[in-house]
Amino acid sequence: MTGYQELGALVHHELSYYRRERDSEQHLGRRRWSLSVPGLIIWFAVITWQGPNIRFNLNYSWYATLALPLIAMGVATGHIVNERKNGTVGWWLSLPMPRYLLVLSKWVASILLTAQRSFYVAGIALLGIYAMMLNGTVSPTIVCHFLLNGLTWTLIMYCLVPPLAALGLFMGTLTYSRWKDLIPGVWLMLVATGWLPVAHPGLYLTVNQALTVTIKPAFALAVFATWLLSGFLLWLATRILTRVTGL
Amino acid sequence: MHLEQRDVGSFRFLLDLSQPIYEQIVQQLSGAIARGDLDLGAKIPSVRELAQGLRAAPNTVVHAYQELEREGLIETRRGQGTFVTTSATVIHEFRAKLAQTLLNQFLQQMERLGFSPDDVRHLLREYPKEGDRT
Amino acid sequence: MTNMAVTCTDVSKRYGNRMALNGLTLEIPSGGIVGILGPNGSGKSTLFRTLMGITRPDSGNISVLGSVPGWETNAKIAYLPDRARWYADHTVRKALDWGSSLLPNFDRSRALALAHEMNLDLGQSVNGMSRGTEARLMLILCLARQVPLMILDEPFFGIDLISREKIIDALVASATEQETTVLLSTHEISDTESLFDYAVFLRAGRVERQGNADSLRSQYGSMRDIMRNLFQEEVTSQ
Known part of the structure; x- marks a missing residue:
């Protein structure tokens, strides 16, 4: 088997994602749609109810794309932690494959699973147009602008999915290690570094009064940096699984 | 056990x-x-x-x-x-060997008790026949 | 050295302030069914995990099939982890696919035959299986591999009698057909003790007694007697 075939087989396996519930043997926790579907239904209800009275800028709804990197991180952490909760960690870690492939496949799978969970963004676009039709502001220019803006938001958030998936894997593997007491410290560091772009938001992106987002050149640089960081985090996760497991 | x-x-x-x-x-x-x-x-x-x-x-x-x-x-x-095995001879020989082993063991034990093989032979002759046993 | 399946020299592993393995030294010859026996917490599972390279010992040397434990060696070992569960979203068929695509030397036709023998339906979902059925499935994934070493950690834990008998039958059949060394830890010693060619008794992370099972039997009595004598205080409660 070549490395690529192994990776393919592993990713294929990792695309299944669930958590065995502790109490009921019969129930599998699959939370694929648990937040997005009720969210969209409520959004639909609000729009239908308010109808012509909607006066606020519908571009606010694109802030929902902020959830995408968080989903990536959650899925990635869950992927590692669930092996233990589901009682399958022994099978996983005794696979005759190098540990970096085990980590890499979970990373790729987390990104793909996040993409699968991002269909709610299309729902937001449709509901936005529906709202414009109800309050009578619908026009080709406005719809185009609304959709383009949404596309930009989604693109920006997708750029952050791989590094956050890597971060999630790293955090997940920390729970396996003798260093698991460090987790709160790592969280603190994250919040601190997360503050950097927030402190100078204008450096990477600008959001104008009409809530249109524009990407600045520094953003590309920042994304490049976070991708380098993901590589480092994946390497760290591999090291933890090989060297300092607390198993 | x-x-x-x-x-x-x-x-x-x-x-x-x-x-x-x-x-x-x-x-x-x-x-x-x-x-x-x-x-x-x-x-x-x-x-x-x-x-x-x-x-x-x-x-x-x-x-x-x-x-x-x-x-x-x-x-x-x-x-x-x-x-x-299909050979009756082999089984016959094996039975004979087995009997010999058991007999040797028996005689050794009797000897330890002070009975000579002749004594044993005598005892066996006195030993009740199958039909007489109660 | 060459005909040793496993060699451990002065291996120690500490968890917090508990020594799971405490200077364990052990040589297991290849071939046959080897019982790894001892009370709870005697280090059986930790030993197995170190053989699989999942746990790294703090000190000491380990050789499995002549090499250092690690993922490369795992290609030659079929391992049933302790308290293992199977992926609950799989069906039996998907579990066999998993074996075919991720495990070297996985013989799919043998796995299918075993599944048939053990009354597993290919479409059956793991979620909703009884523990015994799930254990049979996991054992199939081990037995269907043509490897020189098989490590089964408590394969009978929490399993009904019928599944246990089927698993023992399959294990014996597989040990008949291929030259495999089987390391097996179990609490159900009365059901299995006649299976062992070789036995290792562990206590507090050390080897208390080991040897050819028939020699141990003629010297000390049944495996259960040995357990009782060696671990009186620990076993009386069981």
Whole structure:
């Protein structure tokens, strides 16, 4: 088997994602749609109810794309932690494959699973147009602008999915290690570094009064940096699984 | 001592888990052959069947069968299985050998008690016949 | 050295202030069924995990099939982890696919035959299986591999009698058909003790007694007697 075939087989396996519930043997926790579907239904209800009275800028709804990197991180952490909760960690870690492939496949799978969970963004676009039709502001220019803006938001958030998936894997593997007491410290560091772009938001992106987002050149640089960081985090996760497991 | 009864086909084994299992397989199978419980040329269980039935390690059964084969009591025919020897002479000789061994043991014990072989012969002549025993 | 399946020299592993393995030294010859026996917490599972390279010992040397434990060696070992569960979203068929695509030397036709023998339906979902059925499935994934070493950690834990008998039958059949060394830890010693060619008794992370099972039997009595004598205080409660 070549490395690529192994990776393919592993990713294929990792695309299944669930958590065995502790109490009921019969129930599998699959939370694929648990937040997005009720969210969209409520959004639909609000729009239908308010109808012509909607006066606020519908571009606010694109802030929902902020959830995408968080989903990536959650899925990635869950992927590692669930092996233990589901009682399958022994099978996983005794696979005759190098540990970096085990980590890499979970990373790729987390990104793909996040993409699968991002269909709610299309729902937001449709509901936005529906709202414009109800309050009578619908026009080709406005719809185009609304959709383009949404596309930009989604693109920006997708750029952050791989590094956050890597971060999630790293955090997940920390729970396996003798260093698991460090987790709160790592969280603190994250919040601190997360503050950097927030402190100078204008450096990477600008959001104008009409809530249109524009990407600045520094953003590309920042994304490049976070991708380098993901590589480092994946390497760290591999090291933890090989060297300092607390198993 | 815990004896466990385990049936393999028509065989009934009594396994004593506090004794070597290899010896018990050899003794119980050769006993069955010597007594005539197993006919000449009869098929006996395969290694797998016996190991499964006795819940014994296949290696142990293999070694036991090798020992019985050395004695000439059983023979393995390629692709057909394992069989009791077809030679009545072999079994006859084995019975004679077994009887000789038991007799030697008996005589040794008697000798330790101070009975000479002649004394034993005398005792045996006095020993009640089967019909007279109560 | 060459005909040793496993060699451990002075291996120690500490968890917090508990020594799971405490200077364990052990040589297991290849071939046959080897019982790894001892009370709870005697280090059986930790030993197995170190053999699989999942746990790294703090000190000492380990050789499995002549090499250092690690993922490369795992290609030659079929391992049933302790308290393992199977992926609950799989069906039996998907579990066999998993074996075919991720495990070297996985014999799919043998796995299918075993599944048939053990009354598993290919479409059956793991979620909703009884523990015994799930254990049979996991054992199939081990038995269907043509490897020189098999490590089964408590394969009978929490399993009904019928599944246990089927598993023992399959294990014996597989040990008949291929030259495999099987390391097996179990609490159900009365059901299995006649299976062992070789036995290792562990206590508090050390080897208390080891040897050819028939020699141990003629010297000390049944495996259960040995357990009782060696671990009186620990076993009386069980």
